[in-house]
Structures are given as structure tokens and as C-alpha cells.
Amino acid sequence: MKKWAWIVVLLYMAILIAFTLPTLIILFGLNITDIALDVFTKWPYWTGIFILLLSQIALLKVPVLSQEKRPITKRILLSPIIAAALMMGLLSGSFLLCLAETIKQNDYIKNSGQWWWITLFVLIITWVFWAYIFYRKSKNLEPLNLIEKLCRVIFRASILELLVAIPTHILARHRNYCCAGFGTFWGIAFGMALIVFSFGPGVYFLFVERWKKLHPQKI
16 A cells, blocks of 8 residues: 555655746746746755655555554654644744734845744744644544544644735735745745645545555455
8 A cells, every 4th residue: 555655745746846836936927947947956945845745754654554454553653743743833934924024024024034043943833832732632533533633734724824825925025125925925835735735645545445446356
């Protein structure tokens, strides 16, 4: 069943890369050449993709073990818990950037470096907070129910974050100051990426069920 998990991960990577172009074109009006030079050739972009893919792998670990009828220990649950908490941290950090750019405006641009450090601090604190919450939940839920719960929380949080990120980005783009919309862009980018992220285990089970129907003799 591991091959279906890898297919989900590769599909997720393809979606992230494919949506990079239209997202940047719509939000910033960049042309394809600018995107290719300024985004696809930079290491932070690929580092972000790698972190999201690694987190997706961690989230799929429990569904794979469940399908293979292998025991799922509390230690195994730590990796999806940490990964899901990190996603909540990313949403919180990008949410802060949206608010900072909208409320502070020029001050945000002048002190962008300071705001990025504040965002990193919020990300780490939120990461630890949600890791604790999810770990507590894991004591009362079956492993698969826990993964379902994690995905549901990430999905809902992503929707709420987008409800803030999209209007604030539109507002920022209509203001007359440099780099308008850069902070709010991260809110939209992470919101969209994590909505797709939350569907990973569900897509995996769809693939597995379809495979079982086509190959019942191998079950």
C-alpha cells in the first residue's frame, strides 16, 4: 500500500508546483519569465515544498500502517502530530503577516525584517501549542480517528485563514506603497496549500479502495 501513499505525495507536489504560476500571476501580475527566474530558481521555494511534502508523508504514515495491518504505537503518532501542528503554525504565522500588512501598512514595509522574526516566534509558539493539543487528543482517539481529526482541523483553519487573507490582499494591492500584498500573499499561498494538504489521507484511502475493487484476489 506504500506505493499509493507515494502517489499521493507526488500528486500533492505536482499540484503545488502547478498552482505556483497562476497564483503569482493573479496576485502580483507577474509574467512567466519573472516567475521562472525569481521563484523556481530560489532555494526557499523548494525548501517550502520539501517541508510540505515531508509533512504529508508524516500524515500518511498512520493510514499506510493501518492498511498493512501493522501496529500503531504512540511513538508513531508523534510524527503526524508534529507535522499537523507545524501546519497550524504556518497558518498562524501567515495570518499574522496578513494582519500586520493590513494594519501597519508602511510601518510593515519599513520594518519587514522585524515582523518576520515576530512571525517566526508566533509560528514556533503555535506549533508547540497545537502539538500539545493534538497529543492530548491522541490519548482519547483511535489512530485513524486522530488523523481524521487533524485533517479536519487543518482544513477548517485554512478556510478561516483564507477568509482573512483574500480580502486583506485585495485591500493591500489597492494601497499605494511598495510591495503591497507580499505579506498577505503568504496567507493565500499557505491557505490554499494546506487545504489540499488536508485531503491527503482521504485521497490515499480512495486510491486503496479502488485498488481493492480492481484486485480483490490480492487482498
